[in-house]
Amino acid sequence: MEMIRELGRGTFGVVSEMKMDSEVFAVKVIYFENQKGLKMTLKEIKIMKLLNHPLLVSFHTVEVTETKVLIVMDLIRGITLEEVKYSMPEGRLDLEKLKPIFAEMVCSINYLHRIQILHNDIKPKNIGLTFNGHVKLIDFGSAFFIKDEIKEIRGSLGYIAPEVLKREGCSFKSDVWSLGFLFYSIFDIYYQSPLVKGTKPHPITNGAGLAKRVVVFSADGLRSTALFANPELSTFLHGIIREGSGVWGISKSHVPTESRPGHVAMLAGFYEDVSAVTLGWKHNPVKFDSVFNQSRFSYLWGSPDILPMFSHELSQASSWMYTHEEEDFASSDAANLDRWVFEKVLSFFKESENNQELRRKLDEDKQIFFLHLLGLDTNGHGYKPNSEKYLKNIEVVDEGIKNISTFFNNFFKDEKTAFVFTSDHGMTDWGSHGSGTDDEILTPFVAWGSGIQKKISKQVINQVDIAPFISALLGIAVPMNSMVEQYNIRRTEREANSLPYMFKDFPGFKSSVLNKVQEQISELKGQRRLDQAARFCVEWIPRKFEIRPN
Structure with a gap:
């Protein structure tokens, strides 16, 4: 039996296109170690054997090995x-x-x-x-x-x-x-693209950022309750929280709670995966801006399902991915996917010891190092988020983050590295995600290092705020697709295409209000009263979101 390509994944198995005796079939693979999946598979086989209808997929045979069951079906052309x-x-x-x-x-x-x-x-x-x-x-x-x-x-x-x-x-x-x-x-109710034409990048500063580099850890599928309710499993991250040496809290994601739209939100600053507009989860038919586009150099490690959407055809980005076969949902130890990422990062830096050009590039500013950690999502689907495998995977992630954090600080020795840890989405008790329950939407957020204000109290942010947060740390332009920039464009479009008596501004965003705010900030800036200008921004932003329309 020769595998041609993967067709799809489910909670209990993987479906692939395979060649058998010169014919091609769809083959569903379920491993014995997943007892619940195996039990349901036996029922599935029993049902499929009864089916005889031209509008239903046809069952052919079952093959059993020492470790798995293979259901052989018609391949739908x-x-x-x-x-x-x-x-x-x-x-x-x-x-x-x-x-x-x-x-x-x-x-x-x-x-x-x-x-x-x-x-x-x-x-x-x-x-x-x-x-x-x-x-x-x-x-x-x-x-x-x-x-x-x-x-x-x-x-x-x-x-x-x-x-x-x-x-x-x-x-x-x-x-x-x-x-x-x-x-x-x-x-x-299906998706419409949130992208609007006419947006422009807005550099945060013409000088140096608060940090020269930002390391982003994305623990795919980690729900906030699993992290915060088990501090003994993440002693490094909880050390930051307990000692107040960084900032921590909840990042609220958005429906659909899937890996790709979650990463678009945190790294591009807008809700919804643009590939959902035309080709499902497979491609990015519409180009969009992200923190990687605005960086000087970006380095990405992790899943082939996530990385290409950001690094494909991006000259300043380099990526390292494992194979689809290594993403097996029935893996006996999916935490190996995360170990792979941590090891590859360290190998990359070891290579720089003998590569002067790479070492020179690494010393420049405005750089992003992105580590996509898929183990928790994989174990959550296969064994559920309350299982020992899922919880033990949190330990693997925490230990890996600790080692990477220590390594970066020792390698650069400039105290100019910022670290951001979060998740794209959580999951339900039964290992699913895609809708709007708290277990799926509420994800953890921890940040520490250069440029990050230390707070011991819990913060609550929106997932789309992570992209401008990274931009502010590096001093790069906020991605053009960010929510604030889109609001300005859409407001202008709506006003231009509405009858005067039918158009009404949201009170907190009236031009007169925003102009006064900008004038006051510009005046403080001109007087070099930068601390006061910053405090004014911090105080005003929460107030404007408390305003309600009349």
């Missing part, structure tokens, strides 16, 4: 409804083109219900569309027989029927609700 959705303007689809698709979806669900099976995970990603225009319903990992009376929550949170979320049990109506919500969501 086409794309998913999710990918079709993202290829349309503003993420919405044409009704006339969708009518036959909807009809076939109803037929496929009706067939399942007639043989007493609930699919239980109806969503755009599980609706395959062949290149000749027909539906193929896929992924029966959450399916079960109606007689089993399952009351646990299965499926994808955004499409689960209310009675299922209340643990009142599932029925055929649950599938119908999910199908109806899918129809509605395709037309009404």
